[in-house]
Amino acid sequence: MGINFSLMAVLTLVLVAFAGVKFMGLQMFFGVVAPYAAMALFFTGVIWRVLKWAESPVPFRIPTTAGQQKSLPWIKSNGLDNPSTKAGVIGRMALEILLFRSLFRNTKLEYREGPRIAYEWEKWLWLASLLFHYSFLVVFVRHLRFFTEPIPFFVQGLETVDSLFQVGLPTLYLSDLAFIAAVTYLFIRRIIIPQVKYISLPADYFPLMLIFTIGATGIIMRYVTKVDVISIKQLTMGLVTFHPVIPQGIGELFFVHVFLVSILFAYFPFSKLMHAPGVFLSPTRNMPNDSRIVRHVNPWNYPVPVHTYAEYEDHFRDKMIEAGLPVEKE
Amino acid sequence: MAKIPKASEMAATLSHIPPQTGWMDTPTEFKQGRWCYGAKAKNMEVLGLPNPRDWSPTDADWKLPSNWKEIILEGLRERIGRFRSLRLFMDICVRCGACADKCHFFIGSGDPKNMPVLRAELLRSVYRKEFTTAGKILGKLAGGRELTEEVFKEWFYYFFQCTECRRCSVFCPYGIDTAEITIIARELLNLVGCNIDWIAGPVANCYQNGNHLGIQPHAFKDMIEFFVDEIEALNGIRIEPTFNRKGAEILFITPSGDVFADPGTYTLMGYLMLFHEIGLDYTWSTYASEGGNFGFFTSHEMMKRLNAKMYAEAKRLGVKWILGGECGHMWRVVNQYMDTMNGPADFLEEPVSPITGTKFDSAKGTKMLHLVEFTADLIRNGKLKLDPSRNDHLNVTFHDSCNPARGMGLFEEPRYVIQNVCNNFHEMPPNTIREQTFCCGSGSGLNTDEFLDMRMRGGLPRANAVKHVHDMFGVNTLSTICAIDRAVLPPLMDYWVPGVGVAGVHEMVGNALVMEGETERTTDMRGEPLAGMEDSEDEDI
Ligand code: HEM
Ligand code: SF4
Ligand code: SF4
Numbered sequence: 001m002g003i004n005f006s007l008m009a010v011l012t013l014v015l016v017a018f019a020g021v022k023f024m025g026l027q028m029f030f031g032v033v034a035p036y037a038a039m040a041l042f043f044t045g046v047i048w049r050v051l052k053w054a055e056s057p058v059p060f061r062i063p064t065t066a067g068q069q070k071s072l073p074w075i076k077s078n079g080l081d082n083p084s085t086k087a088g089v090i091g092r093m094a095l096e097i098l099l100f101r102s103l104f105r106n107t108k109l110e111y112r113e114g115p116r117i118a119y120e121w122e123k124w125l126w127l128a129s130l131l132f133h134y135s136f137l138v139v140f141v142r143h144l145r146f147f148t149e150p151i152p153f154f155v156q157g158l159e160t161v162d163s164l165f166q167v168g169l170p171t172l173y174l175s176d177l178a179f180i181a182a183v184t185y186l187f188i189r190r191i192i193i194p195q196v197k198y199i200s201l202p203a204d205y206f207p208l209m210l211i212f213t214i215g216a217t218g219i220i221m222r223y224v225t226k227v228d229v230i231s232i233k234q235l236t237m238g239l240v241t242f243h244p245v246i247p248q249g250i251g252e253l254f255f256v257h258v259f260l261v262s263i264l265f266a267y268f269p270f271s272k273l274m275h276a277p278g279v280f281l282s283p284t285r286n287m288p289n290d291s292r293i294v295r296h297v298n299p300w301n302y303p304v305p306v307h308t309y310a311e312y313e314d315h316f317r318d319k320m321i322e323a324g325l326p327v328e329k330e
Numbered sequence: 331m332a333k334i335p336k337a338s339e340m341a342a343t344l345s346h347i348p349p350q351t352g353w354m355d356t357p358t359e360f361k362q363g364r365w366c367y368g369a370k371a372k373n374m375e376v377l378g379l380p381n382p383r384d385w386s387p388t389d390a391d392w393k394l395p396s397n398w399k400e401i402i403l404e405g406l407r408e409r410i411g412r413f414r415s416l417r418l419f420m421d422i423c424v425r426c427g428a429c430a431d432k433c434h435f436f437i438g439s440g441d442p443k444n445m446p447v448l449r450a451e452l453l454r455s456v457y458r459k460e461f462t463t464a465g466k467i468l469g470k471l472a473g474g475r476e477l478t479e480e481v482f483k484e485w486f487y488y489f490f491q492c493t494e495c496r497r498c499s500v501f502c503p504y505g506i507d508t509a510e511i512t513i514i515a516r517e518l519l520n521l522v523g524c525n526i527d528w529i530a531g532p533v534a535n536c537y538q539n540g541n542h543l544g545i546q547p548h549a550f551k552d553m554i555e556f557f558v559d560e561i562e563a564l565n566g567i568r569i570e571p572t573f574n575r576k577g578a579e580i581l582f583i584t585p586s587g588d589v590f591a592d593p594g595t596y597t598l599m600g601y602l603m604l605f606h607e608i609g610l611d612y613t614w615s616t617y618a619s620e621g622g623n624f625g626f627f628t629s630h631e632m633m634k635r636l637n638a639k640m641y642a643e644a645k646r647l648g649v650k651w652i653l654g655g656e657c658g659h660m661w662r663v664v665n666q667y668m669d670t671m672n673g674p675a676d677f678l679e680e681p682v683s684p685i686t687g688t689k690f691d692s693a694k695g696t697k698m699l700h701l702v703e704f705t706a707d708l709i710r711n712g713k714l715k716l717d718p719s720r721n722d723h724l725n726v727t728f729h730d731s732c733n734p735a736r737g738m739g740l741f742e743e744p745r746y747v748i749q750n751v752c753n754n755f756h757e758m759p760p761n762t763i764r765e766q767t768f769c770c771g772s773g774s775g776l777n778t779d780e781f782l783d784m785r786m787r788g789g790l791p792r793a794n795a796v797k798h799v800h801d802m803f804g805v806n807t808l809s810t811i812c813a814i815d816r817a818v819l820p821p822l823m824d825y826w827v828p829g830v831g832v833a834g835v836h837e838m839v840g841n842a843l844v845m846e847g848e849t850e851r852t853t854d855m856r857g858e859p860l861a862g863m864e865d866s867e868d869e870d871i
Contacts, residue, residue, distance in 0.1 A: 053418050056413060056416075056417045058413075059412060060666055061666055061670065062507070062510065062737075064496055065735070065737060065738055067739060067741075068742050070692055071692045071703055071740075071743065072743070076742070105766075106428050108431065111344065111346060113341075129503075194346075195346070195431065196427040197348075198353065198448075199442075203472065270463070272422060272423065275422040279504045281414065282418060282422075282505040283414060283505075284415070289665075290695075291666055291667075292665055292693045292695050292698070293691070293695045295669045296669070298671070304631050305635060306639070309646055315538070319547060323547065324551075326576070
């Protein structure tokens with residue numbers, strides 16, 4: 001159900017943009033209004049969601065300790081997987097965000113007769129995710145050439161590195177390959193691994209299909225239909241300088257591409273894509289394991305009924321005296 | 331005891347392939363041996379918990395209050411506002427499935443709702459439906475689900491099939507901790523009186539009598555004195571422990587399970603022998619006679635109510651600091667909650683070992699030290715005379731208990747101690763120890779007989795790793811620093827790996843400890859002949 005629904009949703013979006021531009025002349029809507037609306041939604045949405053998270057306090061210090069604690073000086077502690085200092089936490093978070101440390105631990109259950117249980121090597125998810133995110137980042141940064149004049153040196157530098165393999169004309173970007181390969185892998189594993197398929201919702205297929213289609217339309221524009229980059233840059237520069245223009249002669253495919261990107265941005269704050277900002281706030285990762293050293297304060301720590309020693313002694317006094325246990329009141 | 335299949339049968343019928351129907355459309359069936367009895371009215375009344383009544387999870391009518399749904403949703407709203415963890419974990423899961431095959435209950439049962447991600451989705455689906463715009467409008471399409479009585483019962487079933495072990499959270503790219511979700515879901519269940527009795531009973535006992543087992547003060551003293559006699563019979567040394575003694579330097583607290591049943595009692599004998607030998611100025615308390623905290627498996631509030639006794643008693647007795655025995659979840663509570671809930675403990679002093687002079691900076695806030703840390707420091711400083719050959723009849727491996735592992739990071743200290751008191755030690759495979767350790771399958775208050783089927787399933791990954799070292803190196807002893815482990819691992823071993831016994835680390839310390847003026851030992855504390863003493867044993871007879 002999820003797959004079909006997501007497929008239909010993405011196809012509908014493609015068709016709407018295509019038909020809107022081709023038959024109704026809605027270039028202005030798909031090229032200007034939608035991107036602006038999407039960016040507005042993206043920024044307000046993300047900020048609102050993050051503020052919502054931040055509004056809820058962190059009452060307890062609950063890092064997942066994945067390494068030796070800091071205790072006795074002669075025992076080597078694991079400052080990254082079980083940090084006790086701020087610097088350690090920054091290190092741990094950097095590993096999580098830049099290298100997906102936790103995902104790297106992944107293994108695959110092999111249940112064999114006997115029973116013999118094995119936990120086998122499984123880094124494909126880690127690899128594909130890392131590849132996906134970094135190629136996404138590279139593609140994103142390369143796109144800055146449409147939004148800057150002059151084009152910053154690092155964008156040009158990145159393009160050079162990214163086109164190391166001079167295959168055909170225009171040059172083939174490695175990031176494009178990696179991006180499509182990684183998204184395809186993430187999608188395929190979702191439908192062929194029975195457990196992953198079982199947990200998947202429409203909201204898991206939709207972004208992957210959307211992102212795949214964004215990539216595909218981009219690649220087709222670049223390598224197949226060879227769009228007029230000069231006109232497109234006029235449009236994109238118009239957007240960032242807040243003097244929107246719609247130059248003549250831009251094909252429908254471009255508007256489809258931009259519309260899908262707009263949908264992705266607009267959808268972002270309301271979806272699981274919020275894992276990106278969310279990971280920074282994760283209490284099991286972003287706190288030092290130092291709650292035996294310094295007191296962590298819970299803002300809503302309210303008093304609770306307890307059974308006091310006095311009540312206890314009142315209850316058991318005779319028995320305690322008889323057993324020779326000391327009491328407060330004879 | 332629930333009737334359960336033979337081990338070979340259980341193993342052979344286990345499959346990890348999910349059913350054809352989607353999980354939202356697969357009704358939950360309460361299977362024999364996989365659910366626990368409902369909390370009894372009398373226990374809930376002791377604690378003043380809502381909706382006290384006698385009920386059974388297999389009843390059609392759970393006797394919920396008529397406005398149960400509002401209570402639950404209001405409770406959920408309140409907790410979303412109180413716990414960033416909950417709010418975040420409800421929002422950011424990408425369902426990548428990295429956690430799916432990491433849960434011992436999924437590995438042992440194959441039930442897809444035991445995949446941590448689906449366990450969380452049971453609650454998340456309701457959250458989406460009630461608290462997100464997309465869920466309100468799109469319903470099922472957005473992964474939303476109405477909170478019905480069936481859904482509520484499903485929560486009960488699966489949130490009492492999670493041992494809050496945090497293994498899943500080690501693997502999640504965002505650190506989503508299904509244990510945290512289970513903890514909060516159980517709080518919600520408790521709002522309308524749906525706890526299990528195996529938790530509510532100990533909590534009520536602990537609240538009133540000072541410990542989970544309901545041992546009254548005079549009986550507590552008697553029981554410990556019984557072990558004093560046992561030790562005297564073993565090596566001729568008479569130990570004189572004190573109770574509720576004001577002015578002692580240290581208050582010692584350990585789970586009451588150690589007082590009650592073997593093999594925990596041997597660990598307790600180890601404590602007594604060690605403290606005697608080093609001349610520690612310490613006292614037991616009958617009021618704070620419980621290290622464990624089943625309140626933690628009920629709600630944050632109940633955890634605080636029970637935990638409060640530790641500091642209160644330390645203050646009353648005027649001790650300098652607290653020493654804590656071998657227990658699992660007790661140490662998660664002490665490390666991650668105690669000072670926040672019931673501190674600051676400014677009436678105590680930073681722990682300093684009176685024997686070695688070591689200052690334990692790492693516990694300077696809570697003022698509570700783990701006994702294994704304390705013992706490791708003693709050994710390191712050469713303060714103990716040890717004869718590890720007295721443990722030569724044991725071939726040992728070490729089970730990292732979930733809580734000291736993933737809620738503290740206590741890995742090296744017990745290994746250091748073990749390797750100084752025994753000569754034969756072998757680690758289980760790396761994917762099954764330390765931060766990746768597997769639960770015993772009976773933690774978080776699920777160590778009850780009616781739950782035996784699920785306990786054996788949940789314990790399978792642990793047992794399988796033990797079997798590996800048993801077959802390979804002849805390991806015959808599974809050592810551990812947790813009282814629940816000591817109670818539940820023996821039946822688990824009997825079921826999956828017969829021939830392996832279970833021992834606390836301080837039992838082995840007690841065996842190896844050469845005590846001043848002791849008579850020659852021919853057996854260990856259990857009366858088993860020491861290696862090389864099998865013959866002298868016969869001569870005696
Ligand atoms: C610590 C940082 C991050 C981790 C560990 C992480 C991890 C992941 C993983 C495991 C997936 C796989 C989804 C699947 O199995 O289908 C994913 C998807 C995705 N992530 Fe991230 N991510 C991180 C940060 C980010 C950031 C900074 C962005 C910025 C835009 C981002 C955007 C996306 C997108 C667009 C997808 C694909 C859509 C989808 O799969 O639903 N992520 N991420
Ligand atoms: S590993 Fe984390 S993000 Fe992935 S499915 Fe499990 S809980 Fe969700
Ligand atoms: S906390 Fe442990 S028992 Fe609970 S879902 Fe995670 S792995 Fe399973």
